[in-house]
Amino acid sequence: MTLIVDYDAGNLASVKRACEQVGLAAEFCADPDRLRNAQRVIFPGVGAAGSAMTSVKARGLDEALREVISNGCPVLGICLGMQISLDYSEENDTPTLGLIAGKVSRFRMDRPDLKVPHMGWNEVSVKQPHPVLEDIEAGDEFYFVHGYFPTPRDSSAVLATTDYEGHFASAIGKDSYIGTQFHPEKSGRVGLRLLSNFAQWDGQC
Amino acid sequence: MLSKRVIACLDVRDGHLAKSVKFLNTQNIGDPVEKAHEYYIDGLDELVFYDITASSDKRNIMLDVVEAVASQVFIPLSVGGGIRSVSDATDLRLAGAEKINVNSAAVKRPELIDECSAAIGNQNVVLSMDIRKVAKSSEIPSGYEIVINGGRSPMGLDALAWALEGEKRGAGELVINSIDADGTKDGYEIGLTSMIAKAVRIPVIASGGAGLPEHLYEVLTEGHADAALVASMVHYGDYKVSELKGYLHDQGLKIRMSW
Numbered sequence: 001m002t003l004i005v006d007y008d009a010g011n012l013a014s015v016k017r018a019c020e021q022v023g024l025a026a027e028f029c030a031d032p033d034r035l036r037n038a039q040r041v042i043f044p045g046v047g048a049a050g051s052a053m054t055s056v057k058a059r060g061l062d063e064a065l066r067e068v069i070s071n072g073c074p075v076l077g078i079c080l081g082m083q084i085s086l087d088y089s090e091e092n093d094t095p096t097l098g099l100i101a102g103k104v105s106r107f108r109m110d111r112p113d114l115k116v117p118h119m120g121w122n123e124v125s126v127k128q129p130h131p132v133l134e135d136i137e138a139g140d141e142f143y144f145v146h147g148y149f150p151t152p153r154d155s156s157a158v159l160a161t162t163d164y165e166g167h168f169a170s171a172i173g174k175d176s177y178i179g180t181q182f183h184p185e186k187s188g189r190v191g192l193r194l195l196s197n198f199a200q201w202d203g204q205c
Numbered sequence: 206m207l208s209k210r211v212i213a214c215l216d217v218r219d220g221h222l223a224k225s226v227k228f229l230n231t232q233n234i235g236d237p238v239e240k241a242h243e244y245y246i247d248g249l250d251e252l253v254f255y256d257i258t259a260s261s262d263k264r265n266i267m268l269d270v271v272e273a274v275a276s277q278v279f280i281p282l283s284v285g286g287g288i289r290s291v292s293d294a295t296d297l298r299l300a301g302a303e304k305i306n307v308n309s310a311a312v313k314r315p316e317l318i319d320e321c322s323a324a325i326g327n328q329n330v331v332l333s334m335d336i337r338k339v340a341k342s343s344e345i346p347s348g349y350e351i352v353i354n355g356g357r358s359p360m361g362l363d364a365l366a367w368a369l370e371g372e373k374r375g376a377g378e379l380v381i382n383s384i385d386a387d388g389t390k391d392g393y394e395i396g397l398t399s400m401i402a403k404a405v406r407i408p409v410i411a412s413g414g415a416g417l418p419e420h421l422y423e424v425l426t427e428g429h430a431d432a433a434l435v436a437s438m439v440h441y442g443d444y445k446v447s448e449l450k451g452y453l454h455d456q457g458l459k460i461r462m463s464w
Contacts, residue, residue, distance in 0.1 A: 011299070021276075115407060189464055
């Protein structure tokens with residue numbers, strides 16, 4: 001069973017609907033014991049890093065997530081769900097899960113032509129081949145809504161980049177974990193293809 | 206770099222698609238779910254549903270429409286019309302709307318913007334403004350006034366001041382709808398759009414008046430809009446969404462061309 005981690009971080013119904021569209025049966029889950037036995041996990045989320053981490057820890061979901069990943073279970077983080085996989089977020093000065101070394105910073109506001117949040121469709125350039133990112137072609141665009149962006153410490157964790165205020169990591173990953181800054185569930189056909197790739201991924205790179 | 210967005214607006218009354226010309230004499234033009242899916246397949250970047258249902262006992266029909274659309278259309282979906290409270294917004298979000306548009310109720314009670322953005326996040330709250338050109342005065346220094354009730358009630362509120370207040374209160378995006386241009390097919394009101402787009406730091410969606418592909422180009426360049434809203438020009442089959450996007454791309458704008 002695929003579990004969508006529910007930790008009061010925004011509206012998760014759209015993720016579930018997109019999963020159903022690609023034939024991936026998914027259920028919401030807020031119970032760490034159930035999460036430990038998942039076959040596949042999606043970790044979505046919108047909102048702020050501080051309250052998200054408080055909520056994840058209060059439910060004991062942080063330990064359960066670490067455990068499933070160490071067991072090689074495929075995990076997909078989306079947007080804020082991806083951001084809290086790094087060590088630290090500037091948002092609310094929050095120590096985060098540390099699944100991937102690195103930090104999350106806010107877009108600077110010093111260019112008047114750039115609006116924050118970065119909201120809309122933008123290109124995703126794949127930097128390292130990955131089973132979940134297969135079939136993404138040059139020029140393919142995904143839907144973004146975010147004011148903060150991830151910077152993994154090791155470039156080996158950067159799977160794809162996007163150009164806004166310079167290039168930032170728009171997909172990151174390590175072992176059986178992959179995270180996207182964009183929303184595949186709102187990114188039309190290419191987004192559904194990514195979810196379909198994830199549905200078939202065995203967690204190996 | 207972000208692409209400029211083409212957004213289609215579907216006015217829905219009692220669960221049916223309607224298109225208003227100058228907000229009067231709405232005519233029924235089809236099934237909103239079918240139309241939404243057709244545009245999605247043809248490369249639309251975002252959808253807006255505007256509920257113009259008059260009677261409150263029929264408002265739940267809209268939730269069914271949103272739910273049906275959200276299960277087959279995987280692009281951002283925005284819904285407006287009659288949102289008066291956080292609970293209206295939350296109901297629509299649960300049905301599958303990404304963003305909610307507030308309009309008249311926010312003019313009457315501006316705190317609605319703060320409340321909605323606190324509850325569902327700034328980026329999901331769109332302030333939609335219906336605007337009419339008037340003589341400049343001390344009350345309306347920009348020469349553009351906020352109106353409600355489909356343009357029938359002038360509110361004595363300056364459009365530029367209201368846009369800035371909306372941004373400050375936590376709106377994540379603005380829809381600039383010119384009542385004068387709406388339904389005319391003579392083009393967007395460029396001066397109005399550009400004036401507001403240059404004054405705020407949040408994305409601006411231009412609305413009202415699109416009749417030709419050139420009008421979209423004009424408002425996305427000269428008008429400084431981040432997105433162009435279209436309605437009748439695609440609803441009646443005069444243009445396809447893909448055709449509009451192809452045109453804008455050929456003119457050199459950054460547009461999402463693979464879908």
